[in-house]
């Protein structure tokens with residue numbers, strides 16, 4: 001029996017987790033992790049969060065330029081026209097209604113492929129059109145499931161409302177306040193694109209085989225569903241609940257650290273300065289928790305940030321999920337919808353990544369170094385002990 005060992009193997013550099021590996025070039029977004037800088041197609045995330053809407057930001061990601069007023073109006077009309085779902089999708093959601101919302105979203109998005117008129121057209125133009133349709137359809141899936149699993153009729157999309165306001169409207173059937181809609185809009189802008197993280201990379205791997213956009217996005221939803229990627233917002237809310245009162249925060253953080261556990265909503269694979277998206281939601285949490293007369297949540301988050309201050313020297317800073325979870329909670333979303341909300345915002349980014357992959361496609365196929373046994377003698381089944 002021979003076992004491979006370091007002596008027999010050719011020297012190879014292994015980058016576990018593909019950390020710090022560049023595999024292609026992109027024009028979708030720029031991240032400077034040390035400076036805490038994020039640009040979508042060259043535009044600062046701060047300008048987009050402060051001055052644009054999700055629709056404008058999605059247009060930028062789909063068409064690589066900011067829209068004129070007329071272009072934006074036509075794009076908004078396109079999105080609204082695609083908000084409804086085929087009846088069969090509601091039947092499918094009903095059949096799987098007891099599953100986790102991410103599993104339901106993945107299943108329903110996969111089923112949508114059967115109804116898309118251009119499903120197997122991988123031209124750039126058709127891929128963008130499909131991305132626009134999915135951007136409009138995914139929020140309806142998430143909210144239809146929320147209604148169906150609670151024994152309610154889904155709320156039909158309201159075509160007079162923006163993307164974000166309509167999303168909130170489909171939760172309750174009530175038109176949201178301007179403040180709540182604007183905060184949701186900002187949240188979608190901040191989640192719209194973020195380079196080749198696990199879900200976008202997954203989408204690119206699938207597109208690399210020349211599979212279609214629906215296949216790539218279904219796979220991306222699967223990757224996003226894992227707690228190391230999309231789940232942190234939910235974990236932060238759970239942490240805030242466990243902390244209970246601001247004065248308990250320091251001891252809670254100390255206990256986690258002494259057990260070697262990470263504090264949720266802190267740290268990032270790429271950002272070693274504060275995540276630039278976080279500041280836009282920090283103010284949102286403050287205002288919303290006052291408006292909903294639950295200021296405690298903002299104070300708990302402030303106390304956790306204070307307790308985490310010593311870790312800044314290790315490059316561990318607050319990330320976008322730290323504030324997002326409390327916002328979703330205050331707006332009235334159940335915790336298991338926090339990851340699907342991330343997916344709602346990310347469809348334009350995933351589409352932009354797939355379009356880039358198609359523009360200069362190559363099969364993505366890395367290597368693993370074999371370290372198992374070699375050349376074992378084959379023993380017939382009746383002779384195996």
Ligand SMILES: CC(C)(COP(=O)(O)OP(=O)(O)OC[C@H]1O[C@@H](n2cnc3c(N)ncnc32)[C@H](O)[C@@H]1OP(=O)(O)O)[C@@H](O)C(=O)NCCC(=O)NCCS
Nearest residue numbers: 232261262263264265266267268269311314316319320321
């Ligand atoms: C996101 C995450 C997986 C990044 O991990 P990473 O890139 O491998 O970061 P590193 O392990 O290089 O971190 C460097 C140091 O900071 C510490 N650190 C990282 N994140 C930390 C956190 N959230 N709380 C406390 N310490 C943390 C690490 O323990 C490590 O210290 P060490 O060198 O003494 O072991 C990690 O920060 C984490 O688990 N965060 C919490 C979950 C979260 O909020 N995820 C959402 C990301 S948007």
